[in-house]
Amino acid sequence: MILLDSVLGTIGGSPELLALFVGFGLLVGILFGFFGMGGSFLVTPALLMMGYPARVAVGSGMAFVFGTAVIATMKHHDLGQVDYKLGGIMIAGTTIGIEVGRAAVFYLEELGLAGGIISVVYVLLLGAIGFLVTRDALNGDGGGGVDHDAADKDLSDYEIPEIAQTIQQTVRIPPMVTLRGDVRVSAWVITAVAFSTGLLSGFLGVGGGFIRMPAMIYAIGAPVPVAVGTDLFEIVFSGAIGSYLYGQGGGVDLGIVVPLLFGSALGARIGSAATAVVDADGIKVYFGGMLLAGSVAVGIGEVGSYLGNELLETVGLVLVLGAALIVASAVVYTSLQSLRETRRQQPSVAD
Secondary structure: OHHHHHHHHHOOOOHHHHHHHHHHHHHHHHHHHHHOOOOHHHHHHHHHHOOOOHHHHHHHHHHHHHHHHHHHHHHHHHOOOOOHHHHHHHHHHHHHHHHHHHHHHHHHHHOOOHHHHHHHHHHHHHHHHHHHHHHHHHHOOOOOOOOOOOOOOOHHHOOOOHHHHHHHHHOOOOOEEEEOOOEEEEHHHHHHHHHHHHHHHHHHOOOOHHHHHHHHHHHHOOOHHHHHHHHHHHHHHHHHHHHHHHHHOOOOOHHHHHHHHHHHHHHHHHHHHHOOOOOHHHOHHHHHHHHHHHHHHHHHHHHHHHHOOHHHHHHHHHHHHHHHHHHHHHHHHHHHHHHHHHHHHHHHHHO
16 A cells, blocks of 8 residues: 555655556556567657656666566467577667667757657657568568567578678678577667667667667568567567666656556566467558558647647657557457467367
8 A cells, every 4th residue: 555655745745646557557568478579668658658758757767678578578488488598698789779879868958859850750660660560461472570489480491581682691790699590790789779779768768679679670681489589588688778777867756656567467477378278460551550650640630749739749649559469458358369279279179
């Protein structure tokens, strides 16, 4: 009760707002655990649309990402989907990128431009990635990179994308490192990917997974399950560093972070467990749609904020929450269907 009263006091004494954060955390945790991305990037724009200052929205988003990644990484470690060598190399580049991104946010906030610019970047980035993922899903290209059959498929059996093969053959700058799945790549390629996604993490308050995970697949050539698990492992460190840096500037609001983490603790375990039973090909189109919806939602919310129209801001927030709800529900429903199908087949095998 003391903790509950403390949290309620911090967020303004509103049980409704507390329930909203807990529920949103549950949805984001499911998406985060299942995709290794795809939910944390909704937190910062949602907080911006709710009227929180840019540094609080970004800093609290980073702190939430850190807590959720810890929970999800433990599950992926159990599944053997974490390449600690790859994750370790990426931490250095990510740390530098986060500091550069954080400094940019604080500078833009002094100019009064942070909220608007961050929202515009979100619209462009989510829209572009959402379009690519949705197109690949509809074309059946498998380009979304969220297949999780690691238990039944050897890592060396995963096909390395052509662009990753080209990078591996072209960029041969020492030191060269060998990763899980017999992938050999220059450490400088890994560092470049880490810096770029760290910059996004520090600037947007996200784990960077919706960029980093595809980059691990298409630029580094990591097997899909390893990309998901290692991405989450790396986010543990980038989230911790970002939270500390923003916390030093008063940018982390525990009244926001605690209820979000409370909900995501369960959601991340559900999402991570679902990776063992669900072929995500059928869900990729929903995921791409969620990114597109997130892009539209942030755009609507920003227009509403610029015009001072509360209705548009509310519509944008509802779209963000609705997109997360639809995709998280699809993950849970598909998992339950897969489990039912497995149980239905067991008696037949026994016969």
